[in-house]
Every structure is written in C-alpha cells, then in structure tokens.
Amino acid sequence: MSRIGKKPVVIPEGVKVERQGRYIKISGPLGDLQVNCHPRIKVKIVPASAGMTPLRKQGADGKILVENGHPEIRQDRQLHGTMRSLIANAIVGVSKGFEKKMEIYGTGYSVNEQGGKLIFQIGFCHLVERVxxxxxxVTIEVGATRGNDVPAKFTLFGIDKCLLGQFAADIRKIKPPEPYKGKGIRYADEQVKRKAGKAFATGAA
Known part of the structure; x- marks a missing residue:
C-alpha cells in the first residue's frame, strides 16, 4: 500500500468537493478544478459530522479517502499515491494557490508583460515571447537586470500546480543558467553548479 495514498486528505473550510461521474470537482475561494479519477482507484468523500471532533477543531469540512482495491499490483500502488497527490494539490490550489518565483541573470537581460504575453530580452538577436x-x-518585481549580480525577478501564480510548473519549465528552457557565470533564467530557489573557467598559463618571454 502506498504510504502517501493511505493518508486522508482534509477538506478545509470554504472548499466544496463533489463527485461528478469519474471526476472530482473541487471549488474554493480562488476557483474551480477537476481531477479525473482512475477507474481502479476508489475515492470517498466523507463530510465532517458532529462525531468527527479532530476535524471540527481544525475547521475542516470533511476529508477524502483514496483507496486501492489491489495493493498487490505495482501499477495500482503507484496510481494510489498519484491520485491522492493530485486531489491534495487541487485542494491547496483552490484555497491558497501556488507560486513560482523566477530570476534572470545576465547583463542587459529583461522581461516585461504585454498583451497577455511575457517578452524576454535574453541575449539573442531577437525578442522571445511566451503566451x-x-x-x-504574472507579477514582475524587477523588470531588468543590473549588471550580472542583480537579477530581474518575476513571480508566477496559479491554482493548477501542473499547469504552473509546466509554464515555469517552458520559460526556464528559453535560456537555462550556464555554469560559468550563471547567466540565464532560473528558479529563485535553484542552486546552479558553477564551473571554473579555463586557466591559461603565461609562458616566459
């Protein structure tokens, strides 16, 4: 049995969860999301009742139980944990949201938002756009770099963790940080492994 999958998902106050066929619809103050449930995994929505004192103390409206009917099958064990994580991420998304902080290093590099697009000046002979x-x-805190030490900074925010992560990865792919001077686009919490440049010995005259 999956150690992640067997943990119940607490439904926080203000979040509504309902079953719609093979989908779980999750609604909260920030929006709505749907999770497509795999037919081999059972999902039970348990509303908070008067007898569920611990949940009441947490201000929760209930919990979600994700069950695996075939724990002896490896694929089902993997699906068990995955389904639980998808549902938990959706609940966090509609109640709190997710964010990705990004940084750009490199002299003369910049980012700005225009017409529903992010436009990057990133060292190429042309601008790079991403819808x-x-x-x-998108919130741009610092639009342009200052030398190679002060980065441009912007933050991505959304309720769908998968969509947000994919968009952040697509942006980073434009110009990943290079290992010598660290120029490029990176996550704010990313550690870039640096390499020493080539050393040239000077011969005697």
Missing part, C-alpha cells in the same frame, strides 16, 4: 496560459498570473 501566458489562462489561469496563470
């Missing part, structure tokens, strides 16, 4: 997906908000 901002529906449901993702």
């Amino acid at each position: 901002i997906p529906k449901g993702v908000k």
Whole structure:
C-alpha cells in the first residue's frame, strides 16, 4: 500500500468537493478544478459530522479517502499515491494557490508583460515571447537586470500546480543558467553548479 495514498486528505473550510461521474470537482475561494479519477482507484468523500471532533477543531469540512482495491499490483500502488497527490494539490490550489518565483541573470537581460504575453530580452538577436496560459498570473518585481549580480525577478501564480510548473519549465528552457557565470533564467530557489573557467598559463618571454 502506498504510504502517501493511505493518508486522508482534509477538506478545509470554504472548499466544496463533489463527485461528478469519474471526476472530482473541487471549488474554493480562488476557483474551480477537476481531477479525473482512475477507474481502479476508489475515492470517498466523507463530510465532517458532529462525531468527527479532530476535524471540527481544525475547521475542516470533511476529508477524502483514496483507496486501492489491489495493493498487490505495482501499477495500482503507484496510481494510489498519484491520485491522492493530485486531489491534495487541487485542494491547496483552490484555497491558497501556488507560486513560482523566477530570476534572470545576465547583463542587459529583461522581461516585461504585454498583451497577455511575457517578452524576454535574453541575449539573442531577437525578442522571445511566451503566451501566458489562462489561469496563470504574472507579477514582475524587477523588470531588468543590473549588471550580472542583480537579477530581474518575476513571480508566477496559479491554482493548477501542473499547469504552473509546466509554464515555469517552458520559460526556464528559453535560456537555462550556464555554469560559468550563471547567466540565464532560473528558479529563485535553484542552486546552479558553477564551473571554473579555463586557466591559461603565461609562458616566459
């Protein structure tokens, strides 16, 4: 049995969860999401009752139980944990949201938002554009770098963790950080392994 899958998912106050066929619809203050449930995994929605004192103390409206009917099958064990994580991420998304902080290093590099697109000046002979997906908000804290030490900074925010992560990865792919001076686009919490440049010995005259 999956150690992740067997943990119940607490439904926080203000979040509504309902079953619609093979989908779980999750609604909260930030929006709505749907999770497609695999037919081999059972999902039970347990509303909070008067007898569920611990949940009441947490201000929860109930819990979700994800059950695997075939724990002896490896694929089902993997699906068990995956389904539980998808549902938990959706609940966090509609109640709190997710964010990805990004940084750009490199002299003369910049980013700005225009017409639903992010436009990057990133050291190429042309500008690079990326369409901002529906449901993702962008906040630019610092639009341009200052030398190679002060980065441009922007934050991506959304309720769909998968969509947000994919968009952040697509942006980073434009110009991943290089290992010598660290120029490029990176996550704010990313550690870039640096390499020493080539050393040239000077011969005697």
